[in-house]
Amino acid sequence: MEMDSHETQPIMTSSPQGRISLRPMTLSDVDDYMVWATDPKVARFCSWETCKSRDEGIKYITDSVLTHPWLRAICLEDDRPIGYILIMPVDKIRKEIGYVLARKYWGKGFATEAVRLVTAEIFKEFPEIERLEALVDVENVGSQRVLEKVGFTREGVMRRFYFMKGSVRDMIMFSFLPSDPLK
Numbered sequence: 001m002e003m004d005s006h007e008t009q010p011i012m013t014s015s016p017q018g019r020i021s022l023r024p025m026t027l028s029d030v031d032d033y034m035v036w037a038t039d040p041k042v043a044r045f046c047s048w049e050t051c052k053s054r055d056e057g058i059k060y061i062t063d064s065v066l067t068h069p070w071l072r073a074i075c076l077e078d079d080r081p082i083g084y085i086l087i088m089p090v091d092k093i094r095k096e097i098g099y100v101l102a103r104k105y106w107g108k109g110f111a112t113e114a115v116r117l118v119t120a121e122i123f124k125e126f127p128e129i130e131r132l133e134a135l136v137d138v139e140n141v142g143s144q145r146v147l148e149k150v151g152f153t154r155e156g157v158m159r160r161f162y163f164m165k166g167s168v169r170d171m172i173m174f175s176f177l178p179s180d181p182l183k
């Protein structure tokens with residue numbers, strides 16, 4: 001029998017005053033996933049193209065979400081996802097964080113809460129990592145602000161660093177070390 005991923009992966013709950021919880025995403029989340037994945041404004045600074053159909057959404061979750069090494073749905077009290085947050089391996093001592101929220105929920109502090117929660121836990125889960133990184137487009141001011149609010153250090157601009165959707169982008173490198181204070 002195939003086990004539900006809920007049973008095999010930890011569910012992170014936010015701090016007592018927190019409004020979100022993080023849990024593995026499942027195929028049954030497809031309709032909520034479609035809300036942000038079809039939105040060009042959400043996709044603007046992301047490497048992925050907008051999702052064009054529910055079947056495409058199911059395929060994406062099956063091929064890329066369920067197989068992802070570390071990805072959690074960001075959920076409100078009703079346990080329905082409003083976005084996701086993920087950690088990608090860079091090398092043996094570095095990992096990169098990424099996150100996406102449906103537009104309806106922007107500007108309410110949810111991404112900051114999710115990034116804070118993951119940053120607090122991730123060095124315990126992966127004690128070998130020396131730094132958690134985030135690479136943010138110079139024009140993605142909201143995302144830069146999220147990282148600053150959590151306590152990431154803005155290290156500098158990586159000039160002409162990333163080719164995305166037909167354009168070469170300047171990216172800002174942010175990092176958080178295990179010894180850094182979480183804000």
Ligand SMILES: CC(C)(COP(=O)(O)OP(=O)(O)OC[C@H]1O[C@@H](n2cnc3c(N)ncnc32)[C@H](O)[C@@H]1OP(=O)(O)O)[C@@H](O)C(=O)NCCC(=O)NCCS
Pocket residue numbers: 041042043045046098099100101102105106107108109110111112113135136137140141142143145146
């Ligand atoms: C980036 C993103 C996750 C932020 O989510 P969010 O829940 O709105 O973030 P928060 O509410 O926690 O914080 C956003 C902060 O940025 C600020 N902000 C947002 N847009 C801004 C802008 N254009 N200029 C200045 N500040 C801006 C907000 O005011 C807030 O700061 P404050 O609390 O000091 O007022 C969300 O916009 C998103 O999903 N974007 C699309 C995907 C994406 O770009 N992901 C990141 C890739 S690196």
